[in-house]
Amino acid sequence: MADAILQLRGLTKRFGGLTAVDRVDLDVRPGEVVGLLGDNGAGKSTLIKMVSGVYQPDEGQIFFQGREVRMASPMNALELGIETLYQDLALAENLNVYSNIFLGRERTRRFLGMIPVLDHAVMHDESSKVLKRLEIEIPSLRNLIKNLSGGQRQAVAIGRSIYWNAKLLIMDEPTAALGVQEQRKVLDLVRLLRSQNIPIIIISHQMYDIFSVTDRLVVMRRGKKVAERITKETNTDEVVGLITGAEEVEKNGAPAAPSASS
Amino acid sequence: MPETTLGRGSTPTLAAAGRRLGARWAGRNWPVLFLLLEVAVFAAAGTRFLSLENLQNILVACLPILLLGMGETFVIITGGIDLSVGFVMGFATVICAKAMVLLQAAGLPPGASIPLAALICLAVGAVPGLVNGTLVARLRVPPFLATFGMYGIAYGVSEIVSENTPISGLPHAAGVLGNDYILYVLPGRFTTFFARPQNLDVRDMRSMLSILPTIVIAVVLFVAAFAFILRRTRFGQHTYAIGGSIDAATRAGINVPRHLTATYIISSCFASLSGIMYVLKYVTGRADAGSARMLDSVVAVVIGGASLYGGTGSVKGTIIGSLIIATLETGMVNLGVPSHNRYIAIGLILVLAVLIDQFFPDLIGRGE
Numbered sequence: 001m002a003d004a005i006l007q008l009r010g011l012t013k014r015f016g017g018l019t020a021v022d023r024v025d026l027d028v029r030p031g032e033v034v035g036l037l038g039d040n041g042a043g044k045s046t047l048i049k050m051v052s053g054v055y056q057p058d059e060g061q062i063f064f065q066g067r068e069v070r071m072a073s074p075m076n077a078l079e080l081g082i083e084t085l086y087q088d089l090a091l092a093e094n095l096n097v098y099s100n101i102f103l104g105r106e107r108t109r110r111f112l113g114m115i116p117v118l119d120h121a122v123m124h125d126e127s128s129k130v131l132k133r134l135e136i137e138i139p140s141l142r143n144l145i146k147n148l149s150g151g152q153r154q155a156v157a158i159g160r161s162i163y164w165n166a167k168l169l170i171m172d173e174p175t176a177a178l179g180v181q182e183q184r185k186v187l188d189l190v191r192l193l194r195s196q197n198i199p200i201i202i203i204s205h206q207m208y209d210i211f212s213v214t215d216r217l218v219v220m221r222r223g224k225k226v227a228e229r230i231t232k233e234t235n236t237d238e239v240v241g242l243i244t245g246a247e248e249v250e251k252n253g254a255p256a257a258p259s260a261s262s
Numbered sequence: 263m264p265e266t267t268l269g270r271g272s273t274p275t276l277a278a279a280g281r282r283l284g285a286r287w288a289g290r291n292w293p294v295l296f297l298l299l300e301v302a303v304f305a306a307a308g309t310r311f312l313s314l315e316n317l318q319n320i321l322v323a324c325l326p327i328l329l330l331g332m333g334e335t336f337v338i339i340t341g342g343i344d345l346s347v348g349f350v351m352g353f354a355t356v357i358c359a360k361a362m363v364l365l366q367a368a369g370l371p372p373g374a375s376i377p378l379a380a381l382i383c384l385a386v387g388a389v390p391g392l393v394n395g396t397l398v399a400r401l402r403v404p405p406f407l408a409t410f411g412m413y414g415i416a417y418g419v420s421e422i423v424s425e426n427t428p429i430s431g432l433p434h435a436a437g438v439l440g441n442d443y444i445l446y447v448l449p450g451r452f453t454t455f456f457a458r459p460q461n462l463d464v465r466d467m468r469s470m471l472s473i474l475p476t477i478v479i480a481v482v483l484f485v486a487a488f489a490f491i492l493r494r495t496r497f498g499q500h501t502y503a504i505g506g507s508i509d510a511a512t513r514a515g516i517n518v519p520r521h522l523t524a525t526y527i528i529s530s531c532f533a534s535l536s537g538i539m540y541v542l543k544y545v546t547g548r549a550d551a552g553s554a555r556m557l558d559s560v561v562a563v564v565i566g567g568a569s570l571y572g573g574t575g576s577v578k579g580t581i582i583g584s585l586i587i588a589t590l591e592t593g594m595v596n597l598g599v600p601s602h603n604r605y606i607a608i609g610l611i612l613v614l615a616v617l618i619d620q621f622f623p624d625l626i627g628r629g630e
Contacts, residue, residue, distance in 0.1 A: 075515050090513045092506030094573035095499075103503055104514030106496045117494040 003066065004029050005199050006051070006168055011060035013046050020046040022223040023060065028168065031197040033190060035210040035231070038220035039243055044203050047220070048170055051201075052084040053077035065167070081167030087176060089157045093146040097138055098127035100145055101160040130163040131155070134189060151182025158189055162198070169193065169200045175209050187213050207236050221245055289622070293565050293582045300586060304593035311596055314471060321478050322543075324588035326351070326552065329481060329536035330559035331566075331580045332488055333529030338563050339492075340525050341505045341572025342398060342405035346412035347533040347559055350390045351552030353420040354537025358383035359429035359547025362436060372435035380538045387534025388527050390416055395523030409526075413556075420549035428548040432541070440542025444474040477539050484535060488528070489577035501525065505572030557605075558587050561612040569619050586611070 004027040013021040021043045028034050038044045049055045051062065053071035062069050064080055071077050077084070091100050099106075102123045108116035127141050136155040138148065145153060154174060161169055174190070175183040183206075190213045193200060204210050210217065211231060219227040219242040227242045240246075288295060305311045330347045337344045361382045365375035390412050397408035438458075446454045448462075448470045462470065492498035500521055503511045512518050533552065540551050564570065565586055566579025587608060594604050 074513055078515060086513075088509065090507060090510040092503040092510045092573075094502060094506035099499065099503075100510075103510065104500075104516045106499055108496060111494065115490075116496070118496065118499060 004063075005065055007063040008047075008051070009061045009063070011047065011050060011057050011062065013043075013050060013055055014058050019223050021050070021057075024220070024223075024225045026218060026225065028199050028201060030199050031194060032216065033194050033200045033202060033214045035214035035217045036201055036203045036220065037205075037210065037217060037239065037243055041222075042220040042243075043223040044220055045172065046223075048084065048172060048201070048203060051077070051168075052082055052170060078164070081165055082170070083161030083164065083166040083168070084170040085154075085157050085161065085172060085174060087173045089153055091145045091153055091157060094144060096144050097141040097148075097156055098123045100156055101127045101130070101163055103160075105164070126163065127159065131159050134159055134162060134192060136189070149182065150178045151185050154178065154182070154186050155189065158186075158193075162193070166198060169198055170203075171200060172203045173205070174202065175204065175206055183209070207239065210239075211236065219243055292618070293567070293579065293586060296565075297582060297586050297589065300589050300593065304589065304596060308593060308596040311593065314473070316592065316596065318472075318475060318478075320585070320588050320592045322475055323592050324584045325477065325481050325539055326536045326555050327558045327562050327587050328485065328581060328584040329532050329539065330552070330555050331562040331584050332485055332577065333532035334559045334563045335566070335568060335575050335577060335580045336488075336492065336501055336525045337405070337529045338560075338568045338570065339501050339505045339572060339575040340522060341508075342522070342525070343409065343560065343570065344394065344526060344529045345406065345409040345556060345560075346390060346394060346416055347529060348552040348554065348556030349413050349416040349420065349549075350387065350530045350533040351537045351540070351555060352549045353390070353416040353423075354383050354387045354534035355540045355547035355551040356420045356424045356429060356549060357386050357547070358534075358538050358541045359432055360423060362432045362541070363429060366431075366433050372433040375433060376436055376439065383538055384531055384534050387537065388531050390533075391527035391530030392523065394530065395526035398526065399519035399522035417549055417553075424547065424549055426549075428546045430546060432545050436542050437545040440477055440539070440545070442476045443472040444476055444479060445472075447471045447473060477542060481535075481539065484532075485577065485581070488532075492577055497521075497524075502573060505574070554605075557608060557612070558584075561608055561615070562587055564612060564615045564619070570616070 006026070006028040008024060008026040010023045010025065011021055012019065012023055024043075024047055026034075026047075036044050036048070046055060050057045053074040053076050056070075056072070062071075064082070069076075069080060071080070074084075092103060095103070098120075107119045107122045107126070109119040109122070111117040124141050131138060131141075134155070136152075136159060138152055138155070145156065148156070158169075171190075174186050178186065187209060190200060190202070194213070202210070202214060214231045217227075217229045217231055217234065217239060218225060219229075219239065221243065226245075229239070229242075301311075310316055330351060334344055334347060358379050361379035362375055365378055366372070370378070394405075394409050394412050397403040397411075398405050442456065442458065444456065446452075446457075446459055448459075448466055451466070452459065456476070458472075459470070492501065500511065500516050503514070503516065504518055504521060508518060511521075536552065536555070537547075541547055544551075562583030563575060563580050565583035566575065566581070568575025568579065590607055590611075591604055594601070594607075
């Protein structure tokens with residue numbers, strides 16, 4: 001088994017008197033899809049925001065590709081190759097598809113040999129390539145985002161992170177607010193990325209999503225990691241029990257124990 | 263291109279498709295149609311409305327609206343608004359005129375004092391923008407309030423600097439520069455560039471054609487440069503992106519506070535440029551020089567297809583919007599309609615444009 005690309009050790013975040021994330025350990029390996037579960041307020045989002053550089057941990061360490069990293073801002077995370085897809089996708093609806101893929105990192109060419117201007121042709125073609133690689137079909141890359149469906153927007157956001165060589169992709173509720181058909185497409189996309197060896201962390205409330213695409217599950221409750229399961233070796237009932245706390249956990253307290261199988 | 267289906271059900275015929283395309287074109291370009299309608303009405307009602315002289319008057323009347331509107335275009339695209347432009351323009355006229363008077367008193371020839379005063383004016387004129395930008399971008403003051411505060415401050419400071427009286431005693435050359443034309447033609451007799459012919463008799467003066475005011479050309483150059491920046495460069499793209507989604511722009515690594523600050527500085531520098539043009543044209547500086555122009559500039563930008571919610575707008579649209587207002591203004595003067603009526607007309611146009619934005623959002627936007 002390959003070494004973990006991401007290792008969290010004793011990660012802790014407090015907001016005033018509230019400990020939102022309490023000494024969490026987590027490993028993610030190349031080509032692995034990890035599901036992060038928990039009720040509202042369990043600390044999933046806070047944990048993810050520390051990995052994507054939005055929050056800075058109060059205690060604990062983050063190792064990325066074997067080295068300890070400290071991220072002062074989301075830009076640091078992006079530079080490392082940690083791409084996060086938020087629920088709201090963060091697309092500029094008034095811009096077209098390829099402009100969003102290249103937003104903030106636009107390609108330019110020299111106009112009259114001196115003035116850098118946007119190079120629409122290159123951005124269009126490069127975007128078209130990456131979307132093709134992800135088997136995403138969008139009628140025209142000149143379409144404005146506001147004229148696309150929810151699934152197409154999700155696909156554009158994923159395409160953007162992949163184009164910029166994501167070494168780790170974090171997806172926050174990727175199928176929320178999508179129709180059934182589109183949910184399936186997004187899940188297919190997750191499987192495709194996995195086959196291309198890109199590690200993914202998925203936060204989701206949808207049991208079906210979690211069970212259909214993840215390799216491993218991590219359950220959080222009140223800021224603590226309460227369980228970790230190989231997806232194939234558990235079932236919905238047990239997971240729901242773990243999330244709600246109905247099922248007291250016997251395997252608890254074995255942080256980051258590398259799973260025996262898989 | 264958004265697909266707007268206007269007809270439905272029936273078999274699409276070529277004629278129907280043509281009508282639909284025509285309707286869509288008319289919808290998207292209603293400002294152009296409105297402008298043409300305006301010109302037609304005034305041409306029919308007034309006398310000599312379509313004369314060369316009057317058309318050039320429209321261009322000159324358009325200048326301050328367009329200049330303030332240019333900066334306002336950048337700000338409105340980001341989702342903000344700059345209410346201070348009118349009084350920043352007044353502030354700039356005072357600074358520019360005062361600088362000319364002082365530099366002249368210091369013994370500088372007009373060839374040095376005029377450009378130097380203009381540069382000083384632009385530099386000082388950037389300050390209100392820097393303050394607005396800092397308030398909005400870094401201290402999270404709503405643009406409406408931050409720039410409304412500057413509206414009062416700029417006016418008060420201008421009154422102090424000008425000691426409540428229009429500034430006089432400027433170099434004579436300033437007025438020549440501001441009222442010159444590129445070309446003077448007396449058909450069959452002569453053609454001169456830049457210099458107004460001297461010693462003509464009254465009849466020749468009357469029939470001489472003065473073509474293209476010099477300041478119009480100067481303004482066109484600035485407008486073209488910033489139209490290019492907005493449409494073709496990363497800076498322009500980021501301006502639209504911030505208006506579309508501040509979150510998206512931030513997460514894409516755009517330095518949003520810095521960009522917003524730059525946008526408000528552009529706005530107050532355009533207001534200052536408008537102030538410089540005013541000084542050259544009227545050879546004075548006064549605190550209230552641009553007081554009526556803030557409304558005009560916002561209306562021009564909104565007629566031009568910018569949404570006050572941010573994310574859309576174009577220089578092309580702002581130019582059309584400015585021409586609509588300038589034509590209205592000139593046409594009303596031409597017909598001898600009292601000037602207070604123009605405020606009513608412009609206010610009505612603004613409300614109309616905002617209603618169109620509200621209820622038919624597909625009709626506006628920058629055509630890709």
